[in-house]
Amino acid sequence: MRVRFNFALGLVLALLVIAAAISAGWIAPYDPIFDADLMNSEMPPSWAHWLGTDGQGRDVLSRILYGARVSLTVGLVSQLINSCIGTALGVSAGYFGGWWDDLVNGLTNVMLAIPSLVFALAIMAVLGPGLPSLLIALGLTNWSWTCRIARSSTLSLKNQGFVQAARTAGFGDTNIMRTQILPNILGPVLVIATLGIGGAVLAEAALSFLGVGIRPPQPSWGNMLTDARELIRTAPWASIFPGLAIFITVLGFNLLGDGLRDMLDPHMRTRRT
Amino acid sequence: MLRFILRRMLQMIPTLLAVVLIIFVIFSVVPGSFITSLMSEGRNVMNADVLAHLNEQFGLDKPLPVRLWDYLWGLAHFDLGISYRTRSPVWDVIEPRLWPSVKLALAAMGFAAVVGIPLGFLAALKPGSVFDTGTMMMAVSGLSLPEFWFGLLLMYVFALHLGLLPSFGYQAGSIKYIILPAVALGVSPMALLARTTRAGVLDVMNADFVRTARAKGLSEPRLVRTHVTRNVLVLVLTTLGLQVGSLMGQAIVIEKLFSWPGIGSLLVDSVSTRDIPVVQGTVIVIVLWFLVINMLVDVAYAAIDPRIKVT
Numbered sequence: 001m002r003v004r005f006n007f008a009l010g011l012v013l014a015l016l017v018i019a020a021a022i023s024a025g026w027i028a029p030y031d032p033i034f035d036a037d038l039m040n041s042e043m044p045p046s047w048a049h050w051l052g053t054d055g056q057g058r059d060v061l062s063r064i065l066y067g068a069r070v071s072l073t074v075g076l077v078s079q080l081i082n083s084c085i086g087t088a089l090g091v092s093a094g095y096f097g098g099w100w101d102d103l104v105n106g107l108t109n110v111m112l113a114i115p116s117l118v119f120a121l122a123i124m125a126v127l128g129p130g131l132p133s134l135l136i137a138l139g140l141t142n143w144s145w146t147c148r149i150a151r152s153s154t155l156s157l158k159n160q161g162f163v164q165a166a167r168t169a170g171f172g173d174t175n176i177m178r179t180q181i182l183p184n185i186l187g188p189v190l191v192i193a194t195l196g197i198g199g200a201v202l203a204e205a206a207l208s209f210l211g212v213g214i215r216p217p218q219p220s221w222g223n224m225l226t227d228a229r230e231l232i233r234t235a236p237w238a239s240i241f242p243g244l245a246i247f248i249t250v251l252g253f254n255l256l257g258d259g260l261r262d263m264l265d266p267h268m269r270t271r272r273t
Numbered sequence: 274m275l276r277f278i279l280r281r282m283l284q285m286i287p288t289l290l291a292v293v294l295i296i297f298v299i300f301s302v303v304p305g306s307f308i309t310s311l312m313s314e315g316r317n318v319m320n321a322d323v324l325a326h327l328n329e330q331f332g333l334d335k336p337l338p339v340r341l342w343d344y345l346w347g348l349a350h351f352d353l354g355i356s357y358r359t360r361s362p363v364w365d366v367i368e369p370r371l372w373p374s375v376k377l378a379l380a381a382m383g384f385a386a387v388v389g390i391p392l393g394f395l396a397a398l399k400p401g402s403v404f405d406t407g408t409m410m411m412a413v414s415g416l417s418l419p420e421f422w423f424g425l426l427l428m429y430v431f432a433l434h435l436g437l438l439p440s441f442g443y444q445a446g447s448i449k450y451i452i453l454p455a456v457a458l459g460v461s462p463m464a465l466l467a468r469t470t471r472a473g474v475l476d477v478m479n480a481d482f483v484r485t486a487r488a489k490g491l492s493e494p495r496l497v498r499t500h501v502t503r504n505v506l507v508l509v510l511t512t513l514g515l516q517v518g519s520l521m522g523q524a525i526v527i528e529k530l531f532s533w534p535g536i537g538s539l540l541v542d543s544v545s546t547r548d549i550p551v552v553q554g555t556v557i558v559i560v561l562w563f564l565v566i567n568m569l570v571d572v573a574y575a576a577i578d579p580r581i582k583v584t
Contacts, residue, residue, distance in 0.1 A: 006413075110291040113560050115522025118540065122299055122552070125544040198417060205419050206526045210541055225422060229530075232429050239429075243422030251417035258413070 007259025013252025021068035030059035032066040033217045042235040052237040060238055063219040064245050070220040074134050074204040075197040081139030083193045086146025091177050094154030111144040117203060124212040134213055138200050146192050153185040187264040195257035198250035205246050221246050281568045292560050300549045301337050331357060354550035363554040373443060374535035378520040380451050381459035389463040393470025408467060415464025421526045424457030441532040454531040458524055462516040473508040477501050507578050514570030518563040
């Protein structure tokens with residue numbers, strides 16, 4: 001019962017954020033960049049500005065709505081890249097074994113040893129700030145768990161009857177991996193990817209906060225917090241609401257991922273109830 | 274046991290080498306070097322002779338494989354190179370930052386353990402209760418919290434509003450300064466510990482040997498003390514160890530937010546000034562910390578759980 005509730009809550013929150021990102025252009029009351037009005041800077045929440053204004057008099061709500069686009073793009077695309085890399089490496093390593101398996105294993109261990117934020121920071125320093133760099137930095141640094149799960153699942157699958165049957169029927173290696181193994185490991189990969197979206201949203205905010213993520217004036221939840229940090233005494237709402245947006249988004253995807261895992265793994269379900 | 278530790282230490286070397294290689298290659302393909310970053314600071318008129326001299330001084334005129342080899346050769350002699358910015362050995366730049374970082378990681382972990390483990394334990398003893406549901410909601414929220422935002426809120430409430438604690442800075446030997454960054458950094462490991470402990474206790478409570486012990490008439494407190502605690506300890510210890518290991522890397526943002534003079538803020542500053550030797554040095558320290566803590570966790574396993582054999 002609780003599992004279903006959490007999953008539903010996660011789904012609602014995630015859909016809410018996705019809807020906000022898609023419709024930002026229609027529902028945002030002001031332009032996030034150009035409607036700066038220094039006469040109205042640091043105004044507390046009011047009817048005209050529901051979530052108040054920031055240090056340059058820009059509407060916090062509008063900036064949060066547009067910021068959702070950045071956060072979601074980063075979260076979804078970087079996880080897609082991670083899942084593709086992790087699955088490709090993990091499945092091929094588990095399937096072929098030998099030196100390739102050793103190499104992939106070694107690489108996974110190295111990736112696990114470097115904290116992903118440190119790695120992403122280094123890549124951002126090289127590529128420079130901006131959305132494409134963020135997608136690359138976060139898409140290349142977080143595939144090790146997917147790879148591990150894909151590899152261990154492939155190892156247990158490859159000696160099962162249906163895979164052997166496919167081999168006897170004359171299927172090639174690529175074909176077996178694609179049609180026999182891949183569909184069977186999609187569940188766990190999906191769970192890790194969903195949980196990873198939250199992590200990527202947090203990482204985007206952290207990198208933008210450190211000044212290497214999204215460059216102002218383009219709004220991102222992370223750089224909104226950087227700007228608002230100086231104003232915490234006079235305009236706390238400018239910090240509170242972007243942080244709340246990050247929190248709600250990450251919570252939504254985390255609940256969604258937890259729920260998916262519980263549904264796919266009956267053992268976990270008995271443990272939790 | 275000694276052989277096991279030795280072997281694990283030898284196993285770290287290839288991982289470390291790979292890390293060095295990756296970081297070295299990443300920063301060698303950077304379009305801007307330290308010298309161009311000097312120029313972008315407004316000193317953009319630079320004599321060609323000076324440029325050549327600087328390049329030579331920092332060894333940047335040599336081809337990449339030679340520089341890599343020089344660096345590795347230095348590393349083998351525990352020499353991390355010379356900082357571009359301060360012109361002093363990298364180790365002298367890193368060393369004063371080490372203790373504040375370790376202190377912050379341990380304080381955050383202490384907070385996480387003292388709060389998280391009892392919460393998870395109590396929640397598991399009454400599964401499905403209001404306390405259990407509340408604890409788990411708090412745990413999933415704790416894992417979703419952007420920690421620098423949480424730190425900012427703590428700063429706002431406890432430093433600016435109530436005036437109880439300093440809002441940022443560092444003072445050796447003073448506890449006041451470490452409380453807010455440690456809580457901000459510790460909240461996500463705390464949530465994870467609460468969840469892991471709860472899951473572990475529930476697993477053990479349903480195990481056959483606990484049912485047998487109960488059937489034998491063992492009192493509930495004694496059962497928890499003798500049968501459950503020890504079995505859960507391995508799981509909790511793993512989570513704790515892995516978290517301590519990765520905390521130094523995670524602390525970057527919190528260190529920046531609270532102006533904490535640790536490894537993380539050094540890394541961010543050196544990345545922005547392209548002081549590559551210091552960047553490499555800090556990454557090596559962070560990775561080494563992770564690897565050493567993991568090894569210690571493995572060693573501790575064997576001490577707690579006789580079923581795990583060290584070979």
